[in-house]
Amino acid sequence: MQIVSGGVTDVGRVRTNNEDSFRIVEPLNLFILSDGMGGEAHGEIASSLAVETVEKYCSRPEGAKGDSDVTLHGIASDNWSPLTKVLQNAAFQANFNIYQSAQKHPEQRGMGATLTAGWINGDRLSLAHVGDSRAYLLRTGSLQQLTNDHSLVAEQVRRGILTPQQAEESEMQSVLLRALGANPEVEVDVDEISLMPRDVLLFCSDGLTRMVTEPEIAGSLQAETDPHSAAQKLVDLANERGGLDNVTVIVARVQDESKGWFSWLRRDSSKKV
Amino acid sequence: MAKLSLMFENKVVKEVPIGSRPVTIGRSPDNDLPVDNLAVSNYHARVYYEGARLVVEDLDSLNGTFVNDLRVERAMLHDGDSIWIGKHHIKVDATADTAIPWDTGRKAMAPKINETMVLDTKARRDMLQQAAAMGERSQFSPGRLKMPTLVVLNGRVNQKEYVLTNKLTVIGKSPMATIRLRGWFKPQVAAQINQRDDGYYLGTGSKIPFVNGAAIQGPVRLNDGDLIEICGIRLNFIFRE
Numbered sequence: 001m002q003i004v005s006g007g008v009t010d011v012g013r014v015r016t017n018n019e020d021s022f023r024i025v026e027p028l029n030l031f032i033l034s035d036g037m038g039g040e041a042h043g044e045i046a047s048s049l050a051v052e053t054v055e056k057y058c059s060r061p062e063g064a065k066g067d068s069d070v071t072l073h074g075i076a077s078d079n080w081s082p083l084t085k086v087l088q089n090a091a092f093q094a095n096f097n098i099y100q101s102a103q104k105h106p107e108q109r110g111m112g113a114t115l116t117a118g119w120i121n122g123d124r125l126s127l128a129h130v131g132d133s134r135a136y137l138l139r140t141g142s143l144q145q146l147t148n149d150h151s152l153v154a155e156q157v158r159r160g161i162l163t164p165q166q167a168e169e170s171e172m173q174s175v176l177l178r179a180l181g182a183n184p185e186v187e188v189d190v191d192e193i194s195l196m197p198r199d200v201l202l203f204c205s206d207g208l209t210r211m212v213t214e215p216e217i218a219g220s221l222q223a224e225t226d227p228h229s230a231a232q233k234l235v236d237l238a239n240e241r242g243g244l245d246n247v248t249v250i251v252a253r254v255q256d257e258s259k260g261w262f263s264w265l266r267r268d269s270s271k272k273v
Numbered sequence: 274m275a276k277l278s279l280m281f282e283n284k285v286v287k288e289v290p291i292g293s294r295p296v297t298i299g300r301s302p303d304n305d306l307p308v309d310n311l312a313v314s315n316y317h318a319r320v321y322y323e324g325a326r327l328v329v330e331d332l333d334s335l336n337g338t339f340v341n342d343l344r345v346e347r348a349m350l351h352d353g354d355s356i357w358i359g360k361h362h363i364k365v366d367a368t369a370d371t372a373i374p375w376d377t378g379r380k381a382m383a384p385k386i387n388e389t390m391v392l393d394t395k396a397r398r399d400m401l402q403q404a405a406a407m408g409e410r411s412q413f414s415p416g417r418l419k420m421p422t423l424v425v426l427n428g429r430v431n432q433k434e435y436v437l438t439n440k441l442t443v444i445g446k447s448p449m450a451t452i453r454l455r456g457w458f459k460p461q462v463a464a465q466i467n468q469r470d471d472g473y474y475l476g477t478g479s480k481i482p483f484v485n486g487a488a489i490q491g492p493v494r495l496n497d498g499d500l501i502e503i504c505g506i507r508l509n510f511i512f513r514e
Binding site: 035037110112123132137139140141142143144145146148149152154157158160163164167174175176177178179182191193194196215 | 440449
């Protein structure tokens with residue numbers, strides 16, 4: 001499948017430093033987003049360490065071969081792509097690297113990072129996720145959340161203690177139950193989704209989802225077909241609303257490759273442009 | 274006037290009233306409430322009035338200050354609250370103060386958190402236990418695990434019943450659809466169901482589904498017993514024990 005993508009990160013309107021990191025590895029169709037935490041500049045260290053580790057791990061020349069013996073957590077099934085395992089292991093590695101760095105440098109104690117990473121191979125999207133950044137899928141106009149937040153308020157919603165509205169108003173939104181780097185081991189959510197032509201994927205940090213509603217996100221993604229402009233528009237919107245946090249957005253679109261009756265016509269006209 | 278009682282294993286160690294001056298808590302003996310324990314910083318926290326509100330403030334202590342199990346940097350206090358510092362706790366007695374309405378007070382009491390933080394394993398366990406004790410109304414509550422199920426009432430599909438296990442369930446003709454529609458003019462994706470934190474949401478595909486007879490406008494949360502109609506098939510959404 002042909003994928004076009006773009007990403008934007010911004011410090012927001014309130015903070016002085018950007019603790020978010022992202023990376024788009026185009027040849028691999030790999031998308032990595034991380035939101036760091038920890039005082040001073042340590043959130044930045046944690047998130048860039050997360051992104052770099054995942055990129056490096058997934059780019060190894062041996063590819064998926066070295067990871068075949070590893071079992072997947074959660075709801076994995078037998079026919080899942082080996083890339084999902086690699087991605088999960090990459091998340092484990094990122095967790096370990098952040099944790100180890102914090103152990104070596106006492107001033108980095110308490111730093112951590114979220115990770116939401118997607119890897120497209122053929123029509124399969126592999127996902128690995130820890131924390132409260134999110135992955136969404138826009139398909140036929142419906143925006144669907146592909147990840148569960150590992151935050152205290154989300155857990156309370158899952159347990160029926162809070163309604164989603166109460167969770168949005170809660171002052172405890174920043175309390176995470178899981179993050180990379182907090183412990184030597186971490187539980188990573190993995191999932192696989194089948195993609196279809198014209199699907200739009202969105203990866204974002206909580207700086208977007210706390211400022212902009214889901215219908216607005218869906219609307220922006222539908223209105224703007226260029227992924228980079230769509231990401232920029234969403235970042236601008238978060239900033240217009242106050243930009244209380246760093247905001248990072250990656251948009252990836254699955255191109256329509258259907259050979260319709262008049263596809264030769266469309267291809268012709270695109271050549272002229 | 275409010276008073277603070279320093280407690281250790283349910284015994285009162287010392288009591289002090291809170292006046293206009295802040296009450297200091299710490300390991301150093303010159304504190305108003307000295308706490309002799311290595312886990313306590315020399316000047317650990319202080320409690321004072323800010324207008325009519327009683328406030329506790331952590332003084333950058335190493336091991337932290339907890340109000341009713343939540344780590345705080347600064348929090349508003351209420352009658353009956355407990356401030357935990359190491360193994361000691363301090364009971365807040367504000368009965369003499371004008372009562373603060375419970376709802377507004379409760380909300381204001383939540384610690385002010387600007388920075389993202391991660392709960393350590395113990396704090397997380399405690400908090401989840403506390404949360405579990407608060408109510409078991411959830412569809413996802415352990416013990417009585419209920420499986421979200423779509424029962425086919427009529428229409429041409431590949432199964433009679435589907436248990437929803439994935440984040441995303443597609444209804445359509447597409448080979449990747451879980452609920453596979455048959456027929457020439459059926460759409461690839463007629464509708465889709467997204468599992469979210471608070472339940473299962475039905476969203477549109479290239480068709481607009483009906484729930485209990487009404488066309489949906491956007492994603493709607495499915496309730497036990499809902500009737501879904503789409504592309505000539507009728508499905509019953511139920512939670513099966």
